[in-house]
Amino acid sequence: MENKEVTSHSIALSVLQEGIKKLAQWLELDFPSLPLMQHQAIIRAKEVMSWQNESEFKPLNLLFDSIHLQGYKRQENVHYLPPSIIKNESPILELPALEIPDISNFKKQVKEIIGNLNEEDLNNLSLLNLCLEKIGSYVSYGDNDIAYSDFVKSIVMIAVSLKNNPSADSIGLIGGDLSGIQKFIYTISADGALKSLRARSFFLELVTTEITQQLLTELNLPLTNVIYAGGGNLYILTNNNHEENKRITNIIKARFNDWFSKSYQGKMFLALDYVTLPVDSLSNDKLSEYWQKIPKKLGKQKQQKFSNQIRDFLTPQPSYESCQVCHRDDQLKLKPLNPHDAYSSSACWVCRTMFDLGSRLFKIKAIVRAKRAKNKGFDRTERVNKIVLPGYEYYLYENINKALSLVNAETIFLINNWDLSNYKNEKIEPILLGNYGKKTELENESGFMSAGEMVKIAENSGKIGRVAYLRMDVDNLGKIFAQGLGEKLNLPRLASLSRQMTYFFKVYLNTLATEKNYNLLFIYAGGDDLFISGVWNEVIDFAFEIYQSFRKYTGYNPSVTLSAGISFAGAKYPLYQSANESGEAEEKAKGNGRDSLGLFGEVFKWEEWLGKKDIHVNQLERLDNLREYLGGDVYLSLFGVKPIVDSLQKINNSYSRNFIQNLLATAKIQEQKIKEAQKRKTGLIYKEEIDDLKYFLHLPKIAYTLTRLPNEVINHPQFEPIKTSLKSPYNSRYYRAIAIWLELLNRSS
Known part of the structure; x- marks a missing residue:
């Protein structure tokens, strides 16, 4: 193929075709004779990534097994992921196992998918990219812990970046960080706040998508060169043309920041920059050194937000009535947030747009991106939500076929859709969104369930009427990416780690x-x-399920954990305050050595919340210091908060209110005595005194409390393990959490 015909697109397509062909050969399938390109950039990329034609497809080792952070125990087990195909809809969590899995059934599934690809499909970059991810994410080729899809895509990224200069010593990395997300999302308080919040989150995801799309267009890169884009962050691999890369990033950064300044009062800011990476660093742990330069450069930009527009910010602006939702006061005309409610809050255009959008997100299946000057072919007889971004408009469709029929669309994004039959047009791309939401059950209403409905559901089941807010994230994520893989770090593993998260x-x-x-x-x-x-x-149940699923998903690696915080509020409580309170609870959880949950004003390790039944304390992972103090030769029928709460609920909820109050009183006495001791703190004696108060002061009070329970509780055959477990020093710190949980479960007023 002559050089004039070589494009970034053609290089990416050729590598993906070869990747699919390699699978076909493994499956002994006839594969169409395609003119695979032998461009020097592809040859160099294969050398960098050590593509070996004699390598074999094998079960994939769990990449998380390779992660280790200083100060944590090393992962001792070797896990395997079950070879599988990603389902078209609602993919299931593929959990690792210790046994080497059988690969034969997987081969049959892959054979069927590849066998159905026609020549047109094999020349469709978007379809091949999705196909490779669908069938190659749970099998290895070469290194056992690198997914085949990530291995091939890394070669694609490097080859495209080297297209203009295959012998180059370096290539480029563009990084972006959209800051102010929390300020934009959380600082609202009004009726319908939940749906507005969801819409704002969705909007910011589209902003990140649009920034990425414009960078790819200006840099003449295919979608395959995006390492990661989402949640306000993006990373793109490109060439080493320093001047051109700086020019393009500066133009796009200025374009969006000008828009943020004028339309959103500068609540958001885009930091966008570029660094060079030695090509050889992409295959080894030197990548970390260069990768970390991007966050540092972006951090400097964030410290000098809107420095080019400082005059605009200092110019006096007229002030009007404040929006009752977001509190901005630069809008001349406010209108009801909900046009169908005469008593609705007065709101600015942004908040009204987000409220309306929130009502329509429930059924959205496709998003159409089109230039603002080229959307005349769109059917205006159907009411379609429109989101306006710099230079482009995004249209939201419930009907996929309707979206696919729009000839003037530049890109059509299908939400959480892995069905290859929907990607027959090359302008169609998948977009992944964490978008679960329960549909409202109110008559004449549409969209998501409101906070008021959530309160009613709790009350109708005999519980206190409250909404809970959960904030959760991965502990030490920056360190995991920068240091966790140690000498094993390279581009495919970095991409794989990002993809799996x-x-x-x-x-x-x-x-x-x-x-x-x-x-x-x-x-x-x-x-x-x-x-x-x-x-x-x-929310509490789901938080526990998330944690347990994540720990299984990561092979119970001690270095890879979650921390979370949960807050409670009534239906009308300001949502920004709820977000702050759950955020504070999460921070306290991280301050507890991470791997913790902040709930009911208490912070414990997840292991303490979830607890165990019929367990010897030597089996508890996170309580080494406590075992040393209390002794390890102890057997507990019930350990932790949840098992005791669940057991009491199963017996009878007729235990008296006095029981709950006495549990709280016991906790308060412990806390008060500990505070008094802390004022007198003196060395080792002080520590022993604190421990004695913490673990033994409760015994007389709790013994008395248990004797005051109703006879139907005391005489219940399942009560004995509860009684002995509540008396155990191992459970003495949990009285307040147990009491509050029981109180909320049994009080509907």
């Missing part, structure tokens, strides 16, 4: 919530964190 938060959590039909709303679920609202007891 994205799968968990944006794909699998949707499935987990759907399976239990939880009364929840995902306000945000991104690459490594989430913010969820819902019926309070269901």
Whole structure:
């Protein structure tokens, strides 16, 4: 092929074709004779990534097994992921196992998919890219812990970046960071706040997408060169043309920041920059050294936000009535947030747009991106939500076929859709969103369930009427990416780690919530964190399910954990305050050595909240210091908060209110005595005194409290293990949490 015909697109397509062909050869399938390109950039990329034609496809080792952070125990086990195909809809969580899995059934599934690809499909970059991810994410080729899809895509990225200069010593990395997300999302308080919050989160995801799309267009790169884009962050591999890369990043950065300044009062800011990476660093741990330069450069930009527009910010602006939702006061005309409610809050155009958008997100299946000057072919007889971004408009469709019929679309994004039959046009791309939300059950209403409905559901089941807000993220994520893989770090593993985090938060959590039909709303679920609202007891249950699923997903690696915080509020409580309170609870959880949950004003390790039944304390992972003090030769029928609460609930909820109050009183006495001792703190004696108060002061009070329970509780055959467990020093710190939980479960007023 002559050089004039070589494009970034053709190089990417050729590598993907070869990747699919390699699978076909393994399956002994006839494969169409395609003119695979032998461009020097492809040859060099294969050399960098050590593509070996004699390598074999094998079961994939769990990449998380390779992660180790200083100060944590090393992962001792070797896990394997079951070879599988990603389902078209609602993909399930593929959990690792210790046994080497059989690969034969997987081969049959892959054979069927590749066998159905025609010549047109094999020349469709978008379809091949998705196909490779669908069938190659749970099998290895070469290194056992690198997914085949990530291996091939890394070669694609490097080859495209080297297209103009195959012998170059370096290539470029563009990084972006959209700051001010929390300020834009959380600082609202009004009726319909939940749906507005969800819309704002969705809007910011589209902003990140649009920034990425414009960078790819200006840099003449295919979508395959995006390492990661979501949640306000993006990383793109490109060439080493320093001047051109700086020019393009500066133009796009200025374009969006001017828009943020004029339309959103500068609440958001885009930091965008570029660094060069030695080509050889992409295959080894030197990559970390160069990768970390991007966050540092972006951090400097964030410290000098809107420095080019400082005069605009200092110019006096007229002030008007404040929006009752976001409190901005630069809008001349406010209108009702809900046009169908005469008593609705007065709101600015942004908040009205977000409220309306929030009502329509429930059924959205496709998003159409089109230049603002080229959308005349769109059918205006159907009411379609429109989001206006710099230079482009995004149209939201419930009907996929309707979206696919629009000839003037530049790109059509299909939401959480892995069905290859929908990607026959090359302008169609997938977009992953953590978008679970329970549909409203109110008559004449549409969209997601409101906070008021969530409160009613709790009250109708005999519980206190509250909404809960959960914030959760991965502990030490920056260190995991920069240091966790040690000498094994390279581009494919970095891309794989990013992809697997994205799968968990944006794909699998949707499935987990759907399976239990939880009364929840995902306000945000991104690459490594989430913010969820819902019926309070269901939020707690889901938080535990997320944690347990994540630990299984990561092979119980001691270095890879989650911390979370949960707050409670009434339906009318300011949502920004709820977000702050759950955020504070999460910070306290991280301050507890991470791997913890802040709930009911208490912070414990997840192991302490979840607890265990019929366990010897030597089996408890996180309580080494406590075992040393109390002794390890102890057997507990019930350990931890949840098992005791669950057991009491199963017996009878007729235990008196005095029992709950006495549990709280016992906790208060402990806290008061500990505070008094802390004022007198003196060395080792002080520590022993604190421990004695913490673990033994409760015994007389709790023994008395248990004797005062109703006879039907005391005489219940299942009460004996509860009684002995409550007396155990190992459970003495949990009285307050147990009492509050029981109180909320049994008080509907």
